[in-house]
Amino acid sequence: MTYFICVIGMVMIVEGLPYFAFPDQMKKMVVIIAGQDSFQLRRFGFFLMLAGLGVVYLSMKAG
Template sequence: MKLLITLIGLVLVLEGLPYVAAPESMQRWLHQIATMPPHLLRRIGLIAMVLGFCLCALAQKTGFFD
């Protein structure tokens, strides 16, 4: 449970960082995302999920990150 809470906290820090560092750029970027077709957003989300899963699997199953 401690690891889960730590990971959620880290995700929140990483998600909030661009808003603190460059809020104007984030507004422009979010506007661009809002105008993208849903199928493209779905594809980008799926790719991000697969990459994230692969990174997690790599970190857990190998000694690569030790």
């Protein structure tokens, strides 16, 4: 469970980094994302989940 909480914390750091480093650009990106239709957002989210699953698989296989 400690490992899982550590991973969640690391994800939060990575997710928060663009907002901290580039707040003005992130505001523009949020406006662009809000203008997309649901299908495009769903497709993008699915791609990100598959990419994340691939990263996890490769890291587990390598280690």
